[in-house]
Amino acid sequence: MTFQMKWDTCDDLTNYVLQLGDDALVLGHRLSEWCGHGPILEQDIALSNISLDLIGLARQYYQYAAELIGDDMTEDHIAYLRDVGDFHNHSMMEQPNGHWGDTLVRQCLYDVFHQDYLTALTRSSDQRLAAIAVKALKEVNYHVQFSSEWLIRLGDGTQESHDKVQNSLQGLMTYSAEFFQASKADAWALKQGVGPDVAALKPGWDSRMDALISQATLSRPAADAAIWQGKEGSHSEFLALLLSEMQSLPRSYPDATW
Amino acid sequence: MVGDDPHGWWACLEGVPDPEIPVISIVELGVVRDIRQGEHGIDVDLSPTYTGCPAMDMMAEDVQKSLAEKTGQQVQVHLLIDPPWTTDWLSESTKDKLRAYGIAPPVGSTSDKRELFGPPAQVSCPKCQSAQTERVSAFGSTACKSLYRCLDCQEPFDYFKCH
Numbered sequence: 001m002t003f004q005m006k007w008d009t010c011d012d013l014t015n016y017v018l019q020l021g022d023d024a025l026v027l028g029h030r031l032s033e034w035c036g037h038g039p040i041l042e043q044d045i046a047l048s049n050i051s052l053d054l055i056g057l058a059r060q061y062y063q064y065a066a067e068l069i070g071d072d073m074t075e076d077h078i079a080y081l082r083d084v085g086d087f088h089n090h091s092m093m094e095q096p097n098g099h100w101g102d103t104l105v106r107q108c109l110y111d112v113f114h115q116d117y118l119t120a121l122t123r124s125s126d127q128r129l130a131a132i133a134v135k136a137l138k139e140v141n142y143h144v145q146f147s148s149e150w151l152i153r154l155g156d157g158t159q160e161s162h163d164k165v166q167n168s169l170q171g172l173m174t175y176s177a178e179f180f181q182a183s184k185a186d187a188w189a190l191k192q193g194v195g196p197d198v199a200a201l202k203p204g205w206d207s208r209m210d211a212l213i214s215q216a217t218l219s220r221p222a223a224d225a226a227i228w229q230g231k232e233g234s235h236s237e238f239l240a241l242l243l244s245e246m247q248s249l250p251r252s253y254p255d256a257t258w
Numbered sequence: 259m260v261g262d263d264p265h266g267w268w269a270c271l272e273g274v275p276d277p278e279i280p281v282i283s284i285v286e287l288g289v290v291r292d293i294r295q296g297e298h299g300i301d302v303d304l305s306p307t308y309t310g311c312p313a314m315d316m317m318a319e320d321v322q323k324s325l326a327e328k329t330g331q332q333v334q335v336h337l338l339i340d341p342p343w344t345t346d347w348l349s350e351s352t353k354d355k356l357r358a359y360g361i362a363p364p365v366g367s368t369s370d371k372r373e374l375f376g377p378p379a380q381v382s383c384p385k386c387q388s389a390q391t392e393r394v395s396a397f398g399s400t401a402c403k404s405l406y407r408c409l410d411c412q413e414p415f416d417y418f419k420c421h
Contacts, residue, residue, distance in 0.1 A: 042405060046397035053401065056310025060339065131340035135309060138342060138421055139401075146396055 021061030155216025288347030299332030
């Protein structure tokens with residue numbers, strides 16, 4: 001396989017589709033790290049199920065991107081042979097799992113956003129993306145329910161669980177600002193009617209999160225201001241580590257088949 | 259669709275069981291959407307249940323193998339997500355088979371939005387038919403099922419989610 005893919009050589013639509021796929025793959029992979037380590041069997045299975053949904057969603061986006069790029073491009077090339085700077089996921093996706101509360105807070109912050117985002121994407125002028133969004137939304141509805149219930153259960157649980165998730169919220173909330181800041185690909189997609197106006201999703205997300213946070217007896221951290229640039233390819237150190245593990249087999253044995 | 263089946267293609271795929279729930283066929287599951295003669299053999303459209311369902315690859319392989327064996331033609335399988343698969347495509351007799359196998363079939367229809375956003379549906383125990391059941395976990399042994407427990411006979415059971 002002599003394969004080199006550079007972000008700037010793809011057209012705008014492909015870049016946008018890859019950005020969507022990268023969120024799904026990176027978060028899906030993060031959740032898969034819980035497999036076999038969940039606190040009890042049912043919760044272990046739940047996170048593995050959500051992980052599978054997200055990796056399935058990543059495949060939908062990557063298969064589409066591979067068709068757009070053409071030649072011999074495949075979904076596996078896209079997942080396994082790109083370097084860290086070519087991934088354009090939100091920085092929140094790559095943050096380490098931490099403890100159960102950290103994982104569920106990250107999940108809840110993203111799920112609520114993801115649900116609204118996909119709802120808007122069902123109206124995309126791109127028929128393929130609209131169809132993917134319709135399909136994914138049915139699954140993400142379960143994710144939102146699961147992570148919201150956990151946020152409430154942990155926040156309104158014991159003093160220890162409350163303090164722990166309050167701390168998780170403090171750390172992870174800063175990454176949420178990136179959801180509503182348009183990347184170059186987002187701006188192109190909005191102009192073409194392909195993708196939603198991410199800034200316009202903020203008020204809805206704010207009020208849904210405020211309601212959940214208050215039901216969980218938690219308080220919303222004030223500072224939302226840190227600016228992360230994952231969607232432009234600038235990542236925290238955690239993504240490179242994630243990729244080195246995820247990509248090690250196909251990079252070491254490029255012709256290996258299942 | 260199966261009623262008008264001059265080549266016996268549908269009947270052939272009715273013999274292909276769901277890899278996870280062998281008491282129903284992939285046709286009964288609603289996964290097979292279309293079978294037609296193409297330029298280079300037979301084309302089959304499959305609709306994945308859940309995007310990440312690991313059984314899809316096996317279903318596609320089983321379809322390919324059984325139709326190729328029957329017809330001697332090449333078989334191409336296409337995965338289509340539009341329209342999205344829904345449990346509304348399960349017939350009443352298919353639901354009976356699920357129940358007899360110990361899986362509670364989906365309650366209600368996806369056109370009723372309460373199924374997706376409201377409290378979990380009232381699911382009856384497939385073993386003792388009691389309505390006194392509780393949900394243990396929204397996610398079960400496969401993507402399409404959640405885990406329930408019967409408060410009367412005490413048995414745990416799978417519920418095929420309304421989707």
